[in-house]
Amino acid sequence: MSTAPELPEKSSERLKELRALSDRAEAGDAEARRKLRKALHESSPEVVARASDIARRSQKVLISSAAGKDPLVEEALLARIGLMRAEIAGENPTPLERLLTERIVSQWLLVETLDALVSVQLCPDLPPEKLAPMSYLRHVFRWQESASRRLFAAIKALATVRRLQSGIPSARCMNVQINVSAVHDGDAVS
Amino acid sequence: MLGKLENPNFVTEVMFVGWETRERGGSYYTRSRWVNGRVAREYIGTGALGKIVALDDELERLRKEEEAARWREELECLERSAAFLHALAEVAEVLTRARLLADGCHRPRGQWRRRRREHRA
Numbered sequence: 001m002s003t004a005p006e007l008p009e010k011s012s013e014r015l016k017e018l019r020a021l022s023d024r025a026e027a028g029d030a031e032a033r034r035k036l037r038k039a040l041h042e043s044s045p046e047v048v049a050r051a052s053d054i055a056r057r058s059q060k061v062l063i064s065s066a067a068g069k070d071p072l073v074e075e076a077l078l079a080r081i082g083l084m085r086a087e088i089a090g091e092n093p094t095p096l097e098r099l100l101t102e103r104i105v106s107q108w109l110l111v112e113t114l115d116a117l118v119s120v121q122l123c124p125d126l127p128p129e130k131l132a133p134m135s136y137l138r139h140v141f142r143w144q145e146s147a148s149r150r151l152f153a154a155i156k157a158l159a160t161v162r163r164l165q166s167g168i169p170s171a172r173c174m175n176v177q178i179n180v181s182a183v184h185d186g187d188a189v190s
Numbered sequence: 191m192l193g194k195l196e197n198p199n200f201v202t203e204v205m206f207v208g209w210e211t212r213e214r215g216g217s218y219y220t221r222s223r224w225v226n227g228r229v230a231r232e233y234i235g236t237g238a239l240g241k242i243v244a245l246d247d248e249l250e251r252l253r254k255e256e257e258a259a260r261w262r263e264e265l266e267c268l269e270r271s272a273a274f275l276h277a278l279a280e281v282a283e284v285l286t287r288a289r290l291l292a293d294g295c296h297r298p299r300g301q302w303r304r305r306r307r308e309h310r311a
Contacts, residue, residue, distance in 0.1 A: 161286055
């Protein structure tokens with residue numbers, strides 16, 4: 001029986017420290033914000049590396065569950081998430097962008113797995129012995145819904161980090177997000 | 191024999207089966223079903239007929255229990271495979287918040303924004 005992979009104790013401690021400093025900084029403590037910068041500089045690369053490593057190893061476990069022991073599907077999924085990872089992270093991603101990319105890719109994998117499970121169950125040619133009971137399907141539906149929400153939240157987090165780290169201010173006009181730098185460069189905004 | 195009573199939504203077939211003892215003596219095999227949101231009792235019979243149907247119901251119940259256990263196991267296996275997502279989400283959430291705060295952002299009304307003073311600088 002496989003158990004949920006956990007961060008090493010040292011990384012978990014550092015994460016707790018970052019959380020405590022963030023709480024204080026968010027409450028307006030300027031000293032905590034200064035300390036947070038220092039702590040991030042010292043510990044975030046290690047925490048990110050550990051978390052990314054766990055994510056990649058766990059993605060493989062999830063892929064074998066999703067592939068149902070079919071080596072071809074397993075290889076295809078591995079290649080697909082490799083491509084996705086490169087596309088989402090882009091060139092020279094920051095450690096945080098790398099971590100958020102892993103989160104998006106993992107969540108996407110779960111959404112795809114659950115979608116596949118539901119699709120199979122909705123197939124009219126499914127033999128009765130393979131038909132899942134309603135209690136099982138309800139559980140999968142609820143899980144599917146929360147996984148989709150978490151996927152969108154992960155995508156939004158990456159977009160927010162990129163927008164705020166780029167320093168480009170943005171504005172909303174008639175419900176359309178406008179990238180101010182693009183307007184300044186003379187690009188058309190649709 | 192007591193079946194599942196806690197959640198009628200999940201129970202579509204036999205939920206309560208048993209032998210009723212009659213005042214004039216003898217036992218009568220009955221079973222209850224959910225029909226249109228209500229419990230309907232079905233009277234099966236006494237003696238050998240009752241015993242045969244009771245045995246059949248018992249086998250059916252065991253078969254369903256086995257099937258439910260199989261599906262539960264499958265779901266648990268998938269949940270174990272995806273358990274790391276919680277850890278990953280937590281790390282990403284803490285680091286994102288820390289990075290944005292350290293970079294001079296704040297979150298008025300739940301939306302992350304760059305502080306005006308810092309943006310001009």
